[in-house]
Amino acid sequence: MQLGGVIMTTKQTSKYHLFLSKIPLFKNINEQELIDFINLVKVKQYYRGEMVTFDSKEHAKCYVVYDGLFKLTRMDEKGEEIVITIADKRSTVSPMHFSKHYEICAEFVKNTTLLYFNKDEIDAFTAKNHQFAMNVIDFLAKSVQSLMLSAEVLQLKTAKEKVGWYMVQSKINNNFKLPYPKNLIAAYLGMKPESFSRALVQLKKDGIKVEDKVIVLDDINELCQYCDKVTGANCRSFKTLSCAHY
Amino acid sequence: MQLGGVIMTTKQTSKYHLFLSKIPLFKNINEQELIDFINLVKVKQYYRGEMVTFDSKEHAKCYVVYDGLFKLTRMDEKGEEIVITIADKRSTVSPMHFSKHYEICAEFVKNTTLLYFNKDEIDAFTAKNHQFAMNVIDFLAKSVQSLMLSAEVLQLKTAKEKVGWYMVQSKINNNFKLPYPKNLIAAYLGMKPESFSRALVQLKKDGIKVEDKVIVLDDINELCQYCDKVTGANCRSFKTLSCAHY
DNA sequence: TAATTTTCTTGATTTAAATTAAGTTTTTTT
DNA sequence: AAAAAAACTTAATTTAAATCAAGAAAATTA
Structure with missing residues (x-):
């Protein structure tokens, strides 16, 4: 397991393993297959005030928030912004599922630690493990429903x-x-x-x-x-x- | 294959088969597996002006529009409505993926023919056929993106x-x-x-x-x-x- | 702990779109 | 083809929330 290119200790691995195994995306997954997959986890730290564009070219990844707070926003030319989601501890954000032309912005409200997997890793695990595929489907279905609900609240x-x-x-x-x-x-x-x-x-x-x-x-x-x-x-x-x- | 309880002819079956095989949800699927699955298709007709609540209890299904036009809406107490999606020929609408407490309303603008599969059939096919699981993931991911884009347009x-x-x-x-x-x-x-x-x-x-x-x-x-x-x-x-x- | 920055609140004014109203055009039904 | 219904347009008025402005409170940083 790597942190910014540095090999992590077993202690850190098991810390993240315990954390990730409780995330809905990884529920009901065979213990050994999950251990092997979570071994691929990478970590990235962001700081209060930072703004990062989650375009799907650079960020063909799936993120789980280990700790912190940020908002996913879209901005127009005049600098007006809308908040698509607020993400904090245990939130999953998956720009790998968006079009490569969809550029969503992450604005970090607090210092934030993100755990992530690359698209090819997620895709491989989806192909190998049917329960994980079902979890991805559940995650996306919940996103759809939450966006529909927001649309209603915001407009009506x-x-x-x-x-x-x-x-x-x-x-x-x-x-x-x-x-x-x-x-x-x-x-x-x-x-x-x-x-x-x-x-x-x-x-x-x-x-x-x-x-x-x-x-x-x-x-x-x-x-x-x-x-x-x-x-x-x-x-x-x-x-x-x-x-x-x- | 059944239409309102009546067994359909082979001619109708192949008509719907050709139509459905071109829908993104069924792309790149093994020919024989697809034939077997599409054999389960059911048909329902709705009429101009009709309003149907797609609650996930009654409508734990996945619909593909064969022909017609309707809007998926949500209404508040005062009768104000928002349009979540406009659905027409080849659109896919999948209330089976929503919470059973989420009641979305279909208002038919034109006479509409819907093809559909039941949740258990979709789930079984998702488990059996990895390409179909990927297609469901793609369908939901596109829904998420389209809703995010609408949110931006509507607010900004x-x-x-x-x-x-x-x-x-x-x-x-x-x-x-x-x-x-x-x-x-x-x-x-x-x-x-x-x-x-x-x-x-x-x-x-x-x-x-x-x-x-x-x-x-x-x-x-x-x-x-x-x-x-x-x-x-x-x-x-x-x-x-x-x-x-x- | 003080200084500074950020967040929050209250009031006056503006503004973009809704509402109300009435007429016209188009589509659907008979 | 006529009648009826639905869709569309234009104008006057209203309205809910944004903007502008200024100060208070809370959170961060030094």
Whole structure:
């Protein structure tokens, strides 16, 4: 195993092995085949503020975030950007599956350690291991669904509804905590930080507060009106009496 | 092979076989294996104006459009809708890959004939035939990329730029013809028919006209400023002197 | 811990597209 | 071929969020 051209120790190998084996992309894979594959892993470090173009020519790879935070963005001529995804620990980003003409940009919000495999390695493993092929299919299908859901939120919802939707996701998937800085969430929701801030003021009037990134609710069900069914399916109260989808 | 419960003739079977064998999802597949699989095909007819919810419980299937036109949409409580995709002849739509809680709606714009396979059949073929697994991966990867591109267009571009972008796509991929009614294209671009109409007025001032759905240009390169790189890669003049991406 | 940078908030103003409204053209059905 | 429905266009008005501006709070760095 190599780190920037340097052979890594067995200790590091097993550290990454344990980490990667818990990633959905590698679930249910035969232990020995997985060990052999993960042996091919490479590591790259990026720093806060760095911007890298993930064109599929240079980056015909599949990345798993070991640690850190970055956003995948697209920019127009005027410097306006949209955030396609926010990636952090355990996120998988696979530019090898995009067209070589699709140039997506990674903007690193925190120092980030990426583990990666090359396209030929992934392709070979896909051919050899049917479970891995199924995992790749699952990963891409989830990406499709998440993009469809975002499209809906971005186009159909008001500023207040967008923030409400993000908060109910945070409540369900992240234990009542906004996982990222507000300006990053605002960009992901296709709005300006000022509008995000104003939406929070409106929500506060309904008893939905954010205190130091923690969501504080006067009424535990107040956020449910902003919930979508796919997100709701992970909620403890899904389709109980208090659920909006009941 | 069955059509609404009725056994079909060999003549119909071979008609669909020829059609399906040209679909990207079935490319490069061993002839006999493909014949055996396509034998499982089922057919369903939908009519203009019909609306069907493609929830993944009822529709754990993979559809290929044999003929017709429909839009995949999502609607909110107020009846506002977004168009996720427009599907016509040869399009593949695969609700079996979505969450069972994701309910996408198919609105049929024309009478439509859908060919389909059930999830268990697709899964079995994916396990048996590695090339088919690769084709499913390609199909999903293309869906991801197309959704990312739409997200960018919908969020970053003005009404005029959106229409220009759609027209340059039509120029390159559809021989200077708008393939669908304007209100459908407007909905796909996340705008109202009125705004679409006004954008056309603006473009006309730049020498870009639409006459009976045909794009007529004073200057052949006038649309190039609206082109994205992925679309441009299919253009005859890609990266020549006159290309915006040169 | 102080200094500096970045993030966040609030208010006034602008703006691009939606809405409302009404008429025209095209397509579909009878 | 006539009638009806759907699609399209143009104009006036409204609206939600962006922009502009300035200051407060929080996080980083020195």
